[in-house]
Amino acid sequence: MKASDKAYAALRRDIVSWALPPGTVLGEVEQAERLGVSRTPLREALSRLAADGLAVAQRGRGVVVSDVSLDHVDDLFSLRRALEVEAARSAARAGDAAVFEDLAAEFDAASAALDAPAERDAYYALAGGLDAAIEAAASNPYLAQALHGLRVHLARLRRLSHDAPDRLRESAREHAQIARAIATGDPGLAAAATMLHLHNSLDHIRSHALPKEATA
Amino acid sequence: MKASDKAYAALRRDIVSWALPPGTVLGEVEQAERLGVSRTPLREALSRLAADGLAVAQRGRGVVVSDVSLDHVDDLFSLRRALEVEAARSAARAGDAAVFEDLAAEFDAASAALDAPAERDAYYALAGGLDAAIEAAASNPYLAQALHGLRVHLARLRRLSHDAPDRLRESAREHAQIARAIATGDPGLAAAATMLHLHNSLDHIRSHALPKEATA
């Protein structure tokens, strides 16, 4: 693995996990020493982070981790709705029914056994699997790129919202419905199911927002 | 202006204008000499181009200008519809009516005087103005970023499609309608007008596609 890739992966992980909170200045020499690479590959990593929107280049003072807070959740979900609804539509037209039928069954099972908090990560992985399947079925590289750029920011927001077990069960049911709609091959239904799920997700985030875990 | 910015701007311009057609290998030393900069800032420029999707990094053999052809037009317009419809909706909710009323009037005027081919560039500039106004009114940085990433690829496709004066006049009328719908403050109407415009644009591109100006 290239050193620049290593630096990029490490920095991105640290930013998404809030180990490097918004506003942190990413000094080149400092980060280069911390990650054990030279300044050249690190600069390349910083460029890619800036292109992703995870960091912004401040003139004269290096790059800082970009700001993110629940204030951005509406903008983020607005874009998310546009992209994921389109992806669901495309997937319903071109997707393999068997694949999404299987996924729906998995979500049904997950919905039943979601008491232990240890199941949370497994559920997130399953949801990620659905996203990947939809993306693959849509087979639109431009849409896929836009979705990837969006998911980075969504992952960062996850730390600001609480996912109670009740919500996860509800979410699993909604995901199952999305998968079934795609398996059916009905674009309109898939779009509606996706829109509904995103609406409920946003609603939950808004009402269960952490009071003041501020913008650092 | 920084040398890396200069290199990025030059390369991007050359790629969009097809001076560097798809498949061209962008050797580091070669391009560095051509643009009069060193390899270090040029590498940064190449990274940004790869992030934009204008170039792809091939393992061991540097980066090459990414492929683009009319085969991608459906995928591209699929994403474009999703993004621009959402932007139009947001703009209709939050936009300043006077601004879009003025733009509508300009499109009316442009529709009348679009005989000389010299007016073509002026019209494109006007259309770009509407896009910028919508983007500003939507005031969603994430959506704006996605739109920017998309427009780069659209600009590259423009070289493959012919815009006859008749189509431009029709397009001007459609743009005027979009602007008026936003000025009215009706999100649904703005979405419908945008969708119609994009449908007609794609239809025109499809039917007037250059027969075999291939993928280079």
Added chain:
DNA sequence: ATACAAGAGTTTGTATACACGAAAATCGAA
């Protein structure tokens, strides 16, 4: 005491040199 300017220090931006890896070409053997 405050404001402005000058200087020092730190940090980014750029260039160049070196090392590693991959691809191609050539030589040898079957």
Added chain:
DNA sequence: TTCGATTTTCGTGTATACAAACTCTTGTAT
């Protein structure tokens, strides 16, 4: 003649050294 291995060459990946720019501090003058 063809296949394979080895060597050579070209290009990317990385590190380090140097230069330029910005910021912060300090000193002086009003």
